Amino acid sequence: MHYKSNDAAGSDSRGQSPEQMLRIIFDYTAKIANERSLISVLLHMANMGREMILADRCTVWLIDHIREELFTTVAHGVDEIRIPLGTGFVGHSVTTGEPLLVEDAYSDPRHNAENDQRTGYRTKSIITVPFVGNDGSIIGAYQAINKMDEQAIFTSIDLEHLTLAASYAGKSLESVMLHEEIAATQREIIFAMGEIGESRSKETGNHVKRVAEYSYILALGYGLSVEEAEQLKMVSPMHDIGKVAIPDAVLHKPGKLTEEEFELMKQHTITGYNLLKSSGRELMKMASIVAYEHHEKWDGTGYPRGLNGEDIHLYGRITAIADVFDALGSDRVYKKAWELDRILKLFEEERGRHFDPHLVDIFLQQFPKLLTIRQNYRDIE
Ligand SMILES: [Fe+2]
Numbered sequence: 001m002h003y004k005s006n007d008a009a010g011s012d013s014r015g016q017s018p019e020q021m022l023r024i025i026f027d028y029t030a031k032i033a034n035e036r037s038l039i040s041v042l043l044h045m046a047n048m049g050r051e052m053i054l055a056d057r058c059t060v061w062l063i064d065h066i067r068e069e070l071f072t073t074v075a076h077g078v079d080e081i082r083i084p085l086g087t088g089f090v091g092h093s094v095t096t097g098e099p100l101l102v103e104d105a106y107s108d109p110r111h112n113a114e115n116d117q118r119t120g121y122r123t124k125s126i127i128t129v130p131f132v133g134n135d136g137s138i139i140g141a142y143q144a145i146n147k148m149d150e151q152a153i154f155t156s157i158d159l160e161h162l163t164l165a166a167s168y169a170g171k172s173l174e175s176v177m178l179h180e181e182i183a184a185t186q187r188e189i190i191f192a193m194g195e196i197g198e199s200r201s202k203e204t205g206n207h208v209k210r211v212a213e214y215s216y217i218l219a220l221g222y223g224l225s226v227e228e229a230e231q232l233k234m235v236s237p238m239h240d241i242g243k244v245a246i247p248d249a250v251l252h253k254p255g256k257l258t259e260e261e262f263e264l265m266k267q268h269t270i271t272g273y274n275l276l277k278s279s280g281r282e283l284m285k286m287a288s289i290v291a292y293e294h295h296e297k298w299d300g301t302g303y304p305r306g307l308n309g310e311d312i313h314l315y316g317r318i319t320a321i322a323d324v325f326d327a328l329g330s331d332r333v334y335k336k337a338w339e340l341d342r343i344l345k346l347f348e349e350e351r352g353r354h355f356d357p358h359l360v361d362i363f364l365q366q367f368p369k370l371l372t373i374r375q376n377y378r379d380i381e
């Protein structure tokens with residue numbers, strides 16, 4: 001922290017020296033530009049503002065247009081704080097687009113003293129600066145409280161500096177917000193598509209949910225990051241999305257399929273892949289791999305391409321185990337659910353044949369967790 005005012009870099013008694021200011025801007029804009037999580041960007045921005053103007057507290061507020069509120073996150077793991085959109089100094093800045101410099105908060109009618117009363121903190125001076133997005137709309141605001149010196153009062157120079165911070169960091173903030181928006185939209189679409197696939201294929205009730213949870217456990221067991229395992233969990237419900245194009249007569253045929261019918265059935269992998277592959281989006285690409293490769297077998301006897309071993313993408317190998325495990329353990333139109341030891345025996349036999357041997361070992365290690373999932377998401381008859 002750089003609250004000391006008279007160090008070698010030569011700051012005056014009121015703030016950072018130009019050299020210090022540049023270093024702070026440089027350090028933080030580099031950090032912020034590399035950050036993809038909104039919370040981390042907000043925290044970096046708050047720290048940047050605080051160090052630039054030597055404020056005791058600095059917060060970044062964002063607008064939630066749907067709920068007509070302003071919200072902020074003060075620290076990782078701490079819940080959001082929310083206030084109605086137009087309230088307080090920060091509310092004034094986001095509605096008018098004007099920055100504010102208030103020397104004495106208590107002499108201003110916009111000050112809401114409730115917070116101070118509750119926390120025992122004494123707000124003296126406040127600066128608020130709006131962030132403006134690329135299209136000129138306001139996306140949020142900085143709020144700094146109390147200068148870290150004897151008078152605790154900000155000056156117009158502090159206001160200039162915080163405005164500088166807002167203009168440097170605001171663009172990165174907007175792009176991270178956009179990124180999160182897109183990711184959320186993708187998640188919703190993927191979930192909706194998975195549900196369509198599920199209703200179409202008439203799998204037992206919670207099949208795709210269980211496959212998703214099993215895939216997650218196997219991915220973590222394999223050593224994938226939590227982030228990647230969560231992505232796989234999100235996309236694995238789409239493994240059979242291609243069944244939307246399979247005729248009912250084949251899809252719901254109670255007996256054994258003829259060779260032609262089976263050839264048609266195999267097409268669901270290719271149809272699913274074609275449906276998803278053209279999207280450049282990360283999650284869609286992942287989903288396309290799962291749809292394409294969940295019926296490939298380790299020994300090369302699977303379909304549609306007859307891929308071998310690690311030529312089959314890990315996502316395909318994981319989903320294959322999750323899918324088969326669930327299918328064997330559930331009643332289907334053409335068979336009753338298998339007993340657990342019969343299922344385990346099959347996985348031991350198919351280790352290195354149908355399934356990646358290493359993943360079968362992980363499957364066996366994680367078996368208690370998989371059974372808990374099976375219990376939690378069991379189908380209600
Ligand atoms: Fe399938």
Ligand SMILES: [Fe+2]
Nearest residue numbers: 207239240323
């Ligand atoms: Fe399935």
